[in-house]
Amino acid sequence: MTRVEENKEGIKGMANPTRYGIERVAYLLMRLTGLGLLVYFVAHIAETSSILQGKVAWDEMLALTQTTGGHIILALVIGMCVFHTVNGIRVMLGHGGIGVGTPGRLDYPYKPPSQNARHKIAIYSSIVLAAIAMMYGLAVMFGE
Amino acid sequence: MAAQSTQISKPTSIPASKYVTLRISKFNPKKESSPKFIDFKVPYQKWTTVLDAILHVKQNLDHSIGVRYSCRQASCGSCGMKINGRPALACFTKIIELNSDVITVEPMNNFPIIRDLVVGFERMFSTHKKIKPYIIREDSEITPGTKEFLQTPEEVEKYIQFSNCIKCGLCNSVCPTMATDSSFVGPQALAQAYRYIADTRDKGKKDRLKIIDDSHGIWRCHFAGSCSQVCPKGVDPAMGIQLLRGYLLGFRS
Amino acid sequence: MRESVIMKIHYGTALAAVALVAVHVLFRLTQNFAESLEYESVIANYQFLPYAGMLEIILILLSIHGFNGLRVILIELKQGRSFEKSVTYGCIGAMALVILYGSRTIFLTSMGMT
Numbered sequence: 001m002t003r004v005e006e007n008k009e010g011i012k013g014m015a016n017p018t019r020y021g022i023e024r025v026a027y028l029l030m031r032l033t034g035l036g037l038l039v040y041f042v043a044h045i046a047e048t049s050s051i052l053q054g055k056v057a058w059d060e061m062l063a064l065t066q067t068t069g070g071h072i073i074l075a076l077v078i079g080m081c082v083f084h085t086v087n088g089i090r091v092m093l094g095h096g097g098i099g100v101g102t103p104g105r106l107d108y109p110y111k112p113p114s115q116n117a118r119h120k121i122a123i124y125s126s127i128v129l130a131a132i133a134m135m136y137g138l139a140v141m142f143g144e
Numbered sequence: 145m146a147a148q149s150t151q152i153s154k155p156t157s158i159p160a161s162k163y164v165t166l167r168i169s170k171f172n173p174k175k176e177s178s179p180k181f182i183d184f185k186v187p188y189q190k191w192t193t194v195l196d197a198i199l200h201v202k203q204n205l206d207h208s209i210g211v212r213y214s215c216r217q218a219s220c221g222s223c224g225m226k227i228n229g230r231p232a233l234a235c236f237t238k239i240i241e242l243n244s245d246v247i248t249v250e251p252m253n254n255f256p257i258i259r260d261l262v263v264g265f266e267r268m269f270s271t272h273k274k275i276k277p278y279i280i281r282e283d284s285e286i287t288p289g290t291k292e293f294l295q296t297p298e299e300v301e302k303y304i305q306f307s308n309c310i311k312c313g314l315c316n317s318v319c320p321t322m323a324t325d326s327s328f329v330g331p332q333a334l335a336q337a338y339r340y341i342a343d344t345r346d347k348g349k350k351d352r353l354k355i356i357d358d359s360h361g362i363w364r365c366h367f368a369g370s371c372s373q374v375c376p377k378g379v380d381p382a383m384g385i386q387l388l389r390g391y392l393l394g395f396r397s
Numbered sequence: 398m399r400e401s402v403i404m405k406i407h408y409g410t411a412l413a414a415v416a417l418v419a420v421h422v423l424f425r426l427t428q429n430f431a432e433s434l435e436y437e438s439v440i441a442n443y444q445f446l447p448y449a450g451m452l453e454i455i456l457i458l459l460s461i462h463g464f465n466g467l468r469v470i471l472i473e474l475k476q477g478r479s480f481e482k483s484v485t486y487g488c489i490g491a492m493a494l495v496i497l498y499g500s501r502t503i504f505l506t507s508m509g510m511t
Contacts, residue, residue: 005173006326007263009253011474013323019230020318020370027320027368031470038463045456045495049502051443052510055436062434085415092408094367097390100383103305103342110378114386115369140430325473357401359481364473392401393408 023115026087026123033080040077071141079134086126090119161187164239166197168209169250172259179257181248182206188239194247195223195234198261210260218376221312225261226250231314233376234261252317268313271333275355277340280348293345306339306384308377315371315381327360331371334362335381338388353391362389403465410462417455424448440506449507456499464492 009016017025050061064070094100094114101113166186171179184205186197195213202209211234214220218236227237228244231252239247255263285292315331316322322330337356341349356362365385372382390396424442425433432438443449468488472481 005256006267007251007253007255007257008326009323011324013253014320020368020373023367023369024320027366030366034463034466035470038467041459041463042495045499045502049498051436051439051506052502058436058439066431081418088411091367092411094386095389095408096393096395097387098395100386101380103303103380103383103387104301105304106378106380108378110375110380112369112372112375112378112380112382114367114372114380114383119369140426321473325476327476328473357399359400359472360476361400363400363404364469393405 021115022120022123026090026126029083029127030087030091033084036080037077037084040073040080071138074141075134075137078137079130082133083126083130086129087123090122090126094119161189164188164197164244165246166194166201167246167248168198168201168260169248170209170260171251171257172210173257179250183246190238190240192239193235194225194227194232194237194239194242194249197239197247198234198249210258210262212262219310221310224252224263224312224314224317226252226317231317231374233312233314236376252313254317254319254322255313263313265311265313268311268316268330268332271329272311272336275329275333275337275340275352276348277336279340279343279346280351281346295344299344302344303339303342306335306342306379306381309336309339309379310377312376314374314376315379318370318374319365320368320370321364321366325360325364328364329356329358329361331365331381331385334365334388335371335379335384338384341388341391349391356388357392362392365389407462407465407469410458410465414455414458414462417451417458420451421455443503443506444509446507449503452503453500456503457496460492460495460499464488464495 015028015031017028047061047065050057065074099116099118101116104113106113163185166184167181168184169179170182184201186200188197193216195211195216198209198211199213202211211223211225213223213235215222216235218233221233223234224231225234226232226249227234228242228248234249249261251257251261251263255265255268258264283290309332311332313332315335319328319331321328334356337352340346341352362385365382367382367386369382372380375381387396427433428438443452465488468484471484471488
């Protein structure tokens, strides 16, 4: 069965963070930061390999990264890393069934226990911590 | 007695109707290439549900509207559809709650459209069957010489919430994985797998865990929780799925 | 390999990488950030064997975690036997390449062959 026949929303629906609360924002950010960090990781392996070509090559590579653009990219990487880590721990605990509430008889209007304040606080905390880490990173990089 | 009958025959005063625009998605995939929206002016009272409004259109304005419904009381799971962009049961959504002059109704996503607002549930029912939604054990309560399988109220609490599932498909229609993954088991079936595994009478845990431990099984759930947010029966599939995954991760036995 | 085993590895590599990357970052902050990136300083880091060993472990952990994450995203986007097989083998291949290329840098630098 093709996607059109199944009336699937596709990538647009999967990546739409404007519906169903902050959990969908966290879901999207987790994917984007994961992909961003993978790209940075591969680029980092490539850039550090310049050390094998001696001091001149290393200094040239360093000069490329120590620009305003380079610092901003590194600050974004710091933010992505912090968000992916903190939210990743939240998701991992959730996947183990920790902090998702206990089954029971719900009364109308049925507030789902898994969508609890603990998880929402953890998501907001991971965003705030990522922002703080980015600011600290920018202060260290531009402060020198 | 006489006073009572007078009271019954007295006409009750019905408040004057307000009107709302009901925008219905019309689409027959066998005949048309894309859906189109048709607007209808529909009267409503404070008790009018979206299903009532659709049936008003069907009865008075356009008989050809395709809609599936049965119980009209959120028990059968037939009338799931997208109402103003969010999946809900039409019989369980009052027009007044929507706070909107225009109500758009569309078929749910992630299900093939049969016609207009009616979608096909074949795939959901087949994944539901795949996880063996019944008690698995060697003996049975009707075998001579055996007693009924007793459970404590605490044991019942562990799964009773998940047995409220009416297979309306709302959870599958909002799942971000299902938006792109045609092979994913889906929150409905996964929550039902937990419902039976958590039942102390059941002995099919191993079988079911094997079925869902697949590349398009339980691991494709990323705990976005949208399924739980739209569930009209308070099943909380996201909780069931995470508790179920706890068995596979060794957090519970 | 069963998907549960793959995902346990995914979680395990994540937790281990968090701890080791924290040490890796702290090494940059033990001295002035710019100084820590100078050629001599980086060479000294690589030639300190426990640190080089840690870099190697980080390389393996992040490659496994990163490319498995990519595999998960890709198989959720498109399905089909041949597509999923090529995604799986493609990710394993890319993972091996990154590990080999990174290991070469770590090994040669720590042995003083720059």
